Amino acid sequence: MKKMIKYTFLLSLCMLLFSNNKLNAQQEQMYSHYDYNSFALNPAYAGSKRTLVANSLVRKQWVDFPGAPTYYNFGLHSPLIGDFAGGVNIQSGSIGKFAKASPISETQIAASIAYNKKISKDLRLAIGLRGGLYNYNFSLSKLQNVGNDDAFKNNDYNFNAPMIGFGAYLYSEKFFVGLSAPRMVFVPQNTVNNINIEYAAKTQYNFSAGVVLDVNDDVKLKPTTQVKVGYGIPVQVDINLHAIYKENYSIGAFYRTEGDIGIMATAAVSPSFTLVYSYDSKLKPLNTYIQGSHEFGLQYMIPYVSNSRVRVPRYF
Helix, strand or coil: CHHHHHHHHHHHHHHHHHCCCCCCECCCCCCCCCCCCHHHHCHHHCCCCCCCEEEEEEEECCCCCCCCCEEEEEEEEEECCCCEEEEEEEEEEEECCCCCCCCEEEEEEEEEEEEEEEEECCEEEEEEEEEEEEEEEECHHHCCCCCCCHHHCCCCEEEEEEEEEEEEEEECCCEEEEEEEEEEECCCHHHHHHHCCHHHECCEEEEEEEECEECCCCEEEEEEEEEEEECCEEEEEEEEEEEEECCCEEEEEEEECCCEEEEEEEEECCCCEEEEEEEEEECCCHHHCCCCEEEEEEEEECCCCCCCCCCCCCCC
8 A cells, every 4th residue: 555655646746846847738539437537638648558459439429509519539559579568549529510610520540559567476567658749620611701891712621740748557457547648739839829729738647546445245346536627727627426237237416616516427248348338418508509419328348267476456
């Protein structure tokens, strides 16, 4: 336990140190299943299950609101050689698929590498790096404007920019702490000025943690949290609580400080395949206008065969 506290403190200190650096970035996509979708948020997560893992997640946000965000994510990661692991991650998002608004879309493609170091019998520390390409598209010309205003002509934006990310992940079979800046996009200053997207100059950090607590032989509780911090961006905190039954099924609830509450569930339908789902909605009075965000996910994992090596987490 002392070692866990020590390394948790070190990870928190790293977050404070990095927060003083000026880096270019955009706000990342939001997922309720952040512990299921850990590789998208933290490149150090690669290889933590010591087997090949592929997962896909779709988030349909505010389904009753025209043009609301839709997010897609696909990740594949696996151990490579020795303590090294790697993977690829593809994410896309779109906003505004309706007549009187400007469609916005972004796509991110990145490769990650992670080094997992055994700290003690039951504890590992992983450090990960990510590099890739970011595409942003803003089609202002699709706006319907009165009188055919010339200000809206020839004013579409589409650019590509390199992106990097980093992360640290401390974990055991039933405990984890993670810190990451998953997507830092280096946009040329003249592009930022021309497009006037201020968020492109902000870096966002994710801090996450969770633990599994035994209730009895069949039931376990898994509280988790995620904190998003960025300069000029409101701090967002997610608090989740899952009840796990016989290690194959879970049901839970969560609260997000932006005023969201929701429920979630997972089901391991076979040793290789797991289904996930969540539903969340705004609290009053916003739920009068914005309701109903859904997430659907599927994970494929080659079953891990235990041997003399340290056991790895099955719950994160």
